[in-house]
Amino acid sequence: MLYEAADTPHKAVKNLPQRSLYNTCMMAEPHFNKSIADAALLVHITGAYNDPLQFPDLTVVCSERQWHCHKLILCAHSEWFKKACSGDFAEANQKTIELKDDDDVVLRASKPDMTPTVVFHVRVFALAEKYFIKGLGDLAADAFASAAMTGSVEDLSLAISEAYGKTLDPDKVLRPTIVSHVLQHRYRLLKTGESAFDRVMEETPAFAADLVRAMARKSNKWYTKKEDKWYKCPDGCRTRFRAALHEDEDFSMFCDRLYRKSGKEWETYVTTEPT
Secondary structure (H helix, E strand, C coil), X not given: CCCCCCCCHHHHHHHCCHHHHHHHHHCCCCCCCHHHHHHHHHHHHHHCCCCCCCCCCEEEEECCEEEEECHHHHHHHCHHHHHXXXXXXXXXXXXXEECCCCCHHHHCCCCCCCCCCHHHHHHHHHHHHHCCCHHHHHHHHHHHHHHHCCCCHHHHHHHHHHHHHHCCCCCCCHHHHHHHHXXXXXXXXXXCCCHHHHHHHHHCHHXXXXXXXXXXXHHHHHXXXXXXXXXXXXXXXXXXXXXXXXXXXXXXXXCCCEEEEEHHHHHHHEECCCC
C-alpha cells in the first residue's frame, strides 16, 4: 500500500516510483467533459428558439405568425435560407423574410395538443423539400411510416395524393416509404374495396405505377415459398410477430415506436413460438 511504509503523505509520495506517480496523475478525472459541454450548448440553442431576448437577427413571417430566428442556425440547415440571407436576394439586407403560400401550422411543426397524421408529415416533407432541409425531410418520412401504422385509410389516401402531387422526392425517400407501407397492408387496402384508396389509385397514376413496379419486383419472391418465423420486438418487450421475410424485403412493426428493418436485419430477432 502507498502509505504503509510512510509516516506522512509527503514521504509516501517520495517513495512512490516516478512512473506510478505519473500514471496516477494521468488517471485523474478530467475537468472538461466535451459531451456535457456539447449537450449544454444544444440546450442553450434550443432555449433560444423564438425568444426575442436571445439576440435574434432575423424575423420569419407566415400568415399572421412570426418567429424570432438566428441566421446562423437557419442557414446551417437550409440551403434556401442560406441563399436568401446572402448574395443578390432582396432579403439579404433585410431583417424580415415573409414565407408565402405556406401552412403556418406545419411551420410550427405541431401543436402540443395534436397528434400529427400522415397528411401532416407529407406536408412537412414538402416544406423541407421546398426549403432544402434534408434532415427534416428524412425525419418526416420516418414519422410518416410510424403514423401510417395507426392512421385511417382516408388520411392515407389524401397523404398519397399530396405526396405525389406536391413533392418531387428526387432522392426517393418518401414515395418508397409509402409504397412499402401499402405493400405491407395490400390485402386490407387492395382487396376490401376501400373507396378512398381505390380513388387515389385511379387519380394518381404515378403512385399506381410505383406500386405495380414494386409488386412486380416482389412477384418472384412470392412464388418462392418462405418458411414463417417468429420475431421478437427489438426493444426487449414481449411483443412477437410471425412473418415470412426475404433478406432484402423491408418490414415494419410498431410497438412503443416504429421499427423498420430488412429481412436480413430481422434475422437477429428470430425467436421461439410464444406459448
